[in-house]
Amino acid sequence: MSQAARQFSIRALANGVTTHEGLCNAVLAAGPEDNLVLLRYEEGKLHFPPLCPNCGQVADSRLKIERPFLIHIYNSGDSGNYTEPSIDVLEVPFCATCVGRRGAEQIAPGPLTSVKRIFSEAEGVAGLVVIGISGLFFWSALGSLSLFPLVLGCFPLMIGIWLIRPVWKKSYYMRLPQPTNVDMAVDFTPYLGLAHEPRWRAFQFRSRGYMEQFRSANAGQLWSPQSAEAKSAAEMRVKDEVKSNRLAWVLGAALLLWIFWVERC
Numbered sequence: 414m415s416q417a418a419r420q421f422s423i424r425a426l427a428n429g430v431t432t433h434e435g436l437c438n439a440v441l442a443a444g445p446e447d448n449l450v451l452l453r454y455e456e457g458k459l460h461f462p463p464l465c466p467n468c469g470q471v472a473d474s475r476l477k478i479e480r481p482f483l484i485h486i487y488n489s490g491d492s493g494n495y496t497e498p499s500i501d502v503l504e505v506p507f508c509a510t511c512v513g514r515r516g517a518e519q520i521a522p523g524p525l526t527s528v529k530r531i532f533s534e535a536e537g538v539a540g541l542v543v544i545g546i547s548g549l550f551f552w553s554a555l556g557s558l559s560l561f562p563l564v565l566g567c568f569p570l571m572i573g574i575w576l577i578r579p580v581w582k583k584s585y586y587m588r589l590p591q592p593t594n595v596d597m598a599v600d601f602t603p604y605l606g607l608a609h610e611p612r613w614r615a616f617q618f619r620s621r622g623y624m625e626q627f628r629s630a631n632a633g634q635l636w637s638p639q640s641a642e643a644k645s646a647a648e649m650r651v652k653d654e655v656k657s658n659r660l661a662w663v664l665g666a667a668l669l670l671w672i673f674w675v676e677r678c
């Protein structure tokens with residue numbers, strides 16, 4: 414298949430459109446033309462080739478690559494579905510020229526990013542309104558030179574901060590600069606893995622040659638969906654499903670018996 418036919422892109426799935434399971438399945442369905450390498454997690458055992466993944470020159474420098482990812486979470490509760498952010502960080506060897514080019518290409522987040530972060534969740538907006546109310550108390554304290562409204566105003570201020578704090582923390586990914594053409598030579602997913610599988614993640618490279626060298630350098634930790642371990646995990650997932658179906662049947666039968674008994678009485 415030609416390079417133009419390449420379909421799969423890790424970044425295209427990073428904006429909350431996919432669930433954890435959907436991302437696993439999309440990665441596993443990608444073809445060899447997509448230049449993916451799947452590696453299982455083994456601490457301190459990740460190796461990058463000593464070449465720049467962008468231009469192929471000797472890698473005499475390093476780039477810190479931060480990749481945010483939003484995973485869609487189904488939630489049947491009152492709060493409904495939501496997205497869970499994560500940020501994965503890796504230090505990747507690049508050549509000094511490409512490191513410099515990436516610095517020039519990188520665009521810092523705009524001045525309105527802080528506002529967007531607070532407005533990213535309803536709790537952030539509510540927190541802002543409550544802080545506004547505390548401002549009214551402070552204004553009154555200033556006008557009347559009285560301590561009482563100042564003390565009163567501290568309560569909504571604290572509630573406002575309490576509401577905004579988790580939103581601020583959760584939206585940290587929004588202050589990361591967008592990936593540049595240089596650092597998109599390398600991309601990676603958060604840690605994945607279906608039930609009963611070890612943790613693994615997918616790497617995607619623009620250069621096929623670099624991808625092959627990366628795969629050789631990490632040959633000991635390759636994750637294959639065709640491995641005995643992956644097949645055994647798939648069988649265990651099927652058994653789990655059968656067990657939960659059986660449990661549903663037993664509960665359903667017990668409920669029917671109870672209804673029958675109550676109606677007889």
Ligand SMILES: [Zn+2]
Pocket residue numbers: 465466467468469470507508509510511512
């Ligand atoms: Zn380079």
